[in-house]
Amino acid sequence: PTLNFWYSFRPVLFAKSIIVGVVTGFLVVALRIGLTAAHDIRKSLYEALPEKPLPIQLGWVFLLVIAGLLIGYTIKRYPLIRGSGIPQVKGALNRQIRLSWFPELFLKFFGGIVGIGAGLSLGREGPCVQLGSYVGLSMLHHSKTPNLERKYLITSGAAAGLSAAFNAPLAGVIFVLEEMHKSFSPLLLVCSMASSTAADFVASHFFGLRPIFDFHAINVIPQEYFHFAIILGIVIAFVGHLFKKALYFFQDFYVRLRIPVILRPVLPLLLSVLLGLYCFDVTGGGHHLIESLCYDNKTLLFLSVLLCLKFLFTTLCYGSGNPGGIFLPLLLIGALVGQIYGGLLQAFGLIDSSHNMNFMIMGMAANFTAIVRAPVTGAILILEMSGNFNHLLGLVGVCMSTYLVGSFIKSRPVYDVLLDRLIHRNPGIFVGNERRKVILEIPVSIDSFLEHKQVAHIDWPEGTVLIGIMRGEKEFIPKPKTEILPGDQLLILASEEDAGKVQMSLIAMGASPED
């Protein structure tokens, strides 16, 4: 890549991000339509099934076994399409694993539709994130500088996937920044915002402008109930921690019982027949259940039974390796805990019945925070669904409470752990580090070694050339007397061979001592 290329790089990247967003938007729309259709078919099937003759009943079970074996064979061949997809994207960003968009994109898509559509309690949001990243990766094929664009396009795709899955563009952006990158550059922010909005634009053509759950009708929590929110946050920190333990337990469970990978999806699919007949709400991702929680008044006993079944069935399903995540199930579990908590407060006469629903949405945000350890994303996601900024105070309160308690009990982020386990169980997918030639873009932080030094007075490492400085919106070729200021971005060309040494002696100069 030449310097000229670098300067022309960003508008192109910006345009590509929008294309990634649009394509991801259509993919997610197809997935959502497919899963909604599957849900409706499944519902009428299980309503009719008890009256049908035995051969038809057995026929359905047989079909599920076939589907399970098919998925089992696929995930045995392509382990990277198992489970959520978010850990895989993190691994790809870290260059720890190599995702191949073809054929994994299609297998993940159909595996998700078949498994979740047949009744497994898994979320489609993780798969949407992974599909978005595959779209980003596929765009690299004809790129002249795939190494420069890789990070931005994978991230843009991931943000677009979540955005279209929930019709929540803001949450998509915050998620990729807070959970995946734990940092941002202005370019990353602009690219992911553009693709996330583009995906939402597409999705809103099909499903309307409203977010996937509509919490508009929920009142804002009064400030005198705030301590109840804080206590809920503490409770959910432990619920979330327990959920993660159960998740890891069931992953090990299949291994310990020595069930072959190919048979694993069959077990939860068979169980889904029983649940489908006797407690239909537990099957599937849970979108319809969350909606019905908003309107129907259910007894505390029923909610508690639902919570236990959903908790166990979700962790069992995830352990099987079927494509599908825990994003929506964990929101649902948070909603159930929140509603039980609100119901108890109401039963004891501590709150007014009109604020029951507040604890439901707070429970969702808090459980996301407890499990994913991304408090700002948790608050923004539910805020965006509520469509009412006045919920922000309560949501931030409950998320911060959960987050702090989680820090004390040292509860690790679930997607980090799942990535570790994925790599550990499938050593073949680990590719180490595929570093290649790049233009280094080095930020100069406040308090760093470089700030207020003249270019000529700095002992630049061998084999590097300082080719440009970006200062605010200005980009210029530095002169020997140019003073480097905090906030500058240095563009440095490095030779391919000694990339490691060059980075070592170089980039650290620009960092601030404080974080």
Added chain:
Amino acid sequence: PTLNFWYSFRPVLFAKSIIVGVVTGFLVVALRIGLTAAHDIRKSLYEALPEKPLPIQLGWVFLLVIAGLLIGYTIKRYPLIRGSGIPQVKGALNRQIRLSWFPELFLKFFGGIVGIGAGLSLGREGPCVQLGSYVGLSMLHHSKTPNLERKYLITSGAAAGLSAAFNAPLAGVIFVLEEMHKSFSPLLLVCSMASSTAADFVASHFFGLRPIFDFHAINVIPQEYFHFAIILGIVIAFVGHLFKKALYFFQDFYVRLRIPVILRPVLPLLLSVLLGLYCFDVTGGGHHLIESLCYDNKTLLFLSVLLCLKFLFTTLCYGSGNPGGIFLPLLLIGALVGQIYGGLLQAFGLIDSSHNMNFMIMGMAANFTAIVRAPVTGAILILEMSGNFNHLLGLVGVCMSTYLVGSFIKSRPVYDVLLDRLIHRNPGIFVGNERRKVILEIPVSIDSFLEHKQVAHIDWPEGTVLIGIMRGEKEFIPKPKTEILPGDQLLILASEEDAGKVQMSLIAMGASPED
């Protein structure tokens, strides 16, 4: 600071951020109440003034001259309280200038009330940001580790100031991250979110939960009008650029005319009498005008006159150095341009009259983006005021359009330029770099030199000790065989003397080559 201290550092910092938020919230509430009262008094005064006898009229003018001289004397003695406050906070974060909370906090507060209250067209939002940072700085006095906490508390205060000024907590957080830091660590995000929400909590006790402008009644723009939004974005990129040029021109204007600093505020104050009598809407920050724009139907001619007068008077006021910013005036100018644009489209029969207001709020977001060059903050700020997430698509569209055009015409961020000019005109305030001893917290990025290396195999710089690794939520003392992974944060103790060299050889090892 010992290692033990570092581990106990974050809950304390979190608590301090909340305190900063609460105190800032009360300060901003006082400022807002004071300025609203001053506006009401001024309004009735100018309505009555034409009928009063000459001595009373002259008495008012005399009062303004005295006020101007008083402010002039103060800003001569304390140049750091001049203008907006946002450039000063950026300078303080960069350690380019040293802010002293006492007495500057009080002088900025009263200077702002007197000048803006008397009728200058300046915003109170910049001063609120600066007041928040002063609160953060004041918290460092009894801290055992002011160097570790400094950045977080200044940032938290700044976010809290903007949050309380607008009742827009989310915009406060995004602003400090996108405009001031251009990066974030999870700790910075959590601290600024906490203080921003706390400040909003306080402000909402006094002013209710609604944001300062209530755009709830505005319809969502239909997707077939999107190209009009993109064109508006292009137009406003140039308007914003012109505004910045005018701003710098009037700063130079007072200098070129050799008007002493002490006399500078007198000139716009005298002009404010004429404007107060003949076009009252142009005086003051403009809050009431934006509100009235939402409801009253004004003619295009009137709007255009208002735009020209507001444009000129604001830039003239800012040049005088009176405490007060351009945040609200620039939103107002954007609103006027947007409304004129919408009115023209309507006059040509291109849009339905019910969507006139869409272009007003889009104009606000776009002008903020054009001038401050922070597109995501611009979109989120107006989104939060509209209280309706469905505006996000349109706002992101117009902001991205403005942002891209601004990049092409190389329009620099206004607060960066104002900081440069502040330092350039007042060389005495420049303190260079006050680097002192710290624990370095070094992030290990994807693709960096450090990733996948064992601790013992790395050639650590002399005088440093690796004292801890934070991995996700885990914090542990590394062993020689510990493998460093991307996403880790390394805690490294460095001796005070060779801070520079240590940073240089160290932190760069952890950075990614791509940004």
